[in-house]
Every structure is written in C-alpha cells, then in structure tokens.
Amino acid sequence: MSFSKKLRSGKFTVTAEISPPKGTDISGMIKEAAMVRGIVDAISVTDNQRSVMRMSPLAACSALSQEGFETIMHLTCRDRNRLALQSELLGAAFLGIKNVLVMSGDHPTKGDHPGAKPVYDLDSVQLLDMISRLNSGVDITGNVLEGKTEFLTGAVSNTELTGAALMKLEKKIKAGASFIITQAVFDSGKFSEFMDKIHDTCGKQTKIIAGIIPLKSEKSAQFLNKNIAGVKVPDDVLRRIKEAGDTEAVAPESVGMEIAADMIKELRDVCDGVHIMPIGTHKNTGKILKMAGI
Incomplete structure (x- = not known):
C-alpha cells in the first residue's frame, strides 16, 4: 500500500528520514x-538540512525509487525562486516522485556555507499553494501545463503553537497540506494539547505525523534543546539519559531507544503516524518500532 493510500485509510503510518550524501x-x-x-511506509529525503550542502533531494529520491523505496522529497524555499521551484517539481513528477514535504528552510548562516545568499522568493504557504496549482494543471501565473502533477503535499510544524504559529499552520492546511510532520516530541501530554488545538482550529482532515528522535546521550539531548527551534527535551528525560551515562549500568543509547518506543506507544492513539529522525543512523529503528509494538 502506498504512503498516500495508507495515510488516507486512517492506518498508523511510519516514515523515516534520511539525508543525501555530501558528495556523489x-x-x-x-x-x-x-x-x-519493509518497516516504514516511506523515506523522507532532506533538502540541505540545517543549511549543510548535500546532494539534491531530487537526485537522491530518484536513486532510492530505483531501489524500490517510496520517498517524500523535502523542498525548501531557501535556495530557489519560483521558476526553479516549479522546474524542480515538474522534474520530480516526471521521475515518479509522488510526495513532497514543504518548509521554509534554515537560514544559510546556520550551515557550512554561511556566505550563501538566501532566496525565500516564496514562503511555505505560497509554495503549498503553487503545488496545488501544478496539481490542477497550471503554473503559478496561470499558464496551462502540458501534463499536470499529482503530488501529495505535506508541511512541518513545531508543537508549541502560539497564536501566530497556529494561524500559519491553518494557512498551510488551507493551501493544500494533506499531512503535517512535527518537530521531535518528548512530552505526550503537551502533544495531546497540540492535537486538540489543531482539531479545534483546523479540523481533522489533515493527518498529523509526530517526529521522533531517539536520543543517544545527554550531549545529544542538550544539543537539541540549544540548537533546534521548537524542540524541548524535558528535564525528566534529560535526567534519565544523564543517569544512564553516569552509572554505566545501562547505555544511554539503550535508554534513548526505550524513551522513543514508549513515546510511540503513547502517541499511537493520538495522531496518525510517527516520523523517525535518528541521530546518525537507522541501525536501531527496527528495534525501536518492535519495542513499540509496530
């Protein structure tokens, strides 16, 4: 079953995030x-994540598709104007890529090319609207296409929804986002409040997929708190990871796996799926999903 069909069927979906290589x-x-x-429904492929230069997600998705994987191509507003974005999307459609995850993209000053000039010709809401136009058979200016696209589009959100953030999320949904992937979740209670806000404001038509980052150490948890906007590792989780590192009775990585598996269990009846974003490698993803009963 394809990612889109499973998502629309109401079944719990699992996706995994992978970055293209920094090279060929x-x-x-x-x-x-x-x-x-065989254990995830689709692989999402990042687009110069954290403004670190890598192979294009279009090429990476094409390579993964040839290996039999369904992909979700990330597409940021940071590096391309509306001409380039539309060309990229038409190329993706031609290559058989069906799913696109839209985001603004981290500013280049955060990455390994801090002197790069950011574009941001469109914002994420405008990009979603543009894809909806391509799906209907016209470009952003209304010119008729020789063959329309058929993308399932998604957007991203953190779970700390202030008034402005909630308003922007509502705009993303109205612009065509069929699914939302959130930043990493470490507090199921607060996530349930986030879900209530979305349902009260935006309805239930858009599927919500919760981000999961299996922690590897206290250092990795502190890095997330300091550097990733919208992510907050709670004190009790930090304490569990720290105690594991201090006692050496249980490896911090094993505790991180337990925390991730427990979170998936708690979220299974709350949202529509989970998105696994490992620190480094997916070597433990299968074990975590098995621990979670997936």
Whole structure:
C-alpha cells in the first residue's frame, strides 16, 4: 500500500528520514535505507538540512525509487525562486516522485556555507499553494501545463503553537497540506494539547505525523534543546539519559531507544503516524518500532 493510500485509510503510518550524501557516493544512503526496508511506509529525503550542502533531494529520491523505496522529497524555499521551484517539481513528477514535504528552510548562516545568499522568493504557504496549482494543471501565473502533477503535499510544524504559529499552520492546511510532520516530541501530554488545538482550529482532515528522535546521550539531548527551534527535551528525560551515562549500568543509547518506543506507544492513539529522525543512523529503528509494538 502506498504512503498516500495508507495515510488516507486512517492506518498508523511510519516514515523515516534520511539525508543525501555530501558528495556523489550514494552507497551509504542506500545502506541506511536498507535498514528500514519493509518497516516504514516511506523515506523522507532532506533538502540541505540545517543549511549543510548535500546532494539534491531530487537526485537522491530518484536513486532510492530505483531501489524500490517510496520517498517524500523535502523542498525548501531557501535556495530557489519560483521558476526553479516549479522546474524542480515538474522534474520530480516526471521521475515518479509522488510526495513532497514543504518548509521554509534554515537560514544559510546556520550551515557550512554561511556566505550563501538566501532566496525565500516564496514562503511555505505560497509554495503549498503553487503545488496545488501544478496539481490542477497550471503554473503559478496561470499558464496551462502540458501534463499536470499529482503530488501529495505535506508541511512541518513545531508543537508549541502560539497564536501566530497556529494561524500559519491553518494557512498551510488551507493551501493544500494533506499531512503535517512535527518537530521531535518528548512530552505526550503537551502533544495531546497540540492535537486538540489543531482539531479545534483546523479540523481533522489533515493527518498529523509526530517526529521522533531517539536520543543517544545527554550531549545529544542538550544539543537539541540549544540548537533546534521548537524542540524541548524535558528535564525528566534529560535526567534519565544523564543517569544512564553516569552509572554505566545501562547505555544511554539503550535508554534513548526505550524513551522513543514508549513515546510511540503513547502517541499511537493520538495522531496518525510517527516520523523517525535518528541521530546518525537507522541501525536501531527496527528495534525501536518492535519495542513499540509496530
């Protein structure tokens, strides 16, 4: 069953995030994908995540598709104007890519090319609207296409919804987002409140997929708190990871796996799926999903 059909059927979906290589050798990426073959519904492929230059997600998605994986192509507003975005999307459609995840993209100053000039010709809401137009057979200016696209489009959100953030999320949904992938979730209670806000304001037509980051150490948890906007690792989780590192009775990575599996269990009846974003590798993803009963 395809990712879109499973999502629309109401069944719990699982996706996994992979970054393209920083170079032309795709063997490591294919190896990572092989670790989740048969246990996830789609692989999402990042677009110069955190403004670190890598192979284009279009090329990476094409390579993964040839290996039999369904992909979700990330597409940021940071690096392309509306001409380039539309060209990229038409190319993706031609290559058989069906799913696109839209986001603004981190500013280049955060990455390894801090002197790069950001574009941001469109924002994420405008990009979603543009894809809806391509799906209907016209470009952003209304010119008729020789063959329309058929993308399932998604957007991203953190779970701390202030008034402005909630309003923007509502705009994303109205612009065509069929699914939302959130930043990493470590507090199921607060996530339930987030879900209530979405349902009260935006309805239930858009599927919500919760981000899951299996922690590897206290250092990795502190890094998330300091550097990733919208992510908050609670004190009790930090304490569990720290105690594991201090006692050495249980490896912090094992505790991180337990925390991730427990979170998936708690979220299974709350949202529509989970999105696994490992720190480094997917070597433990299968174990975590098995621990969670997936």
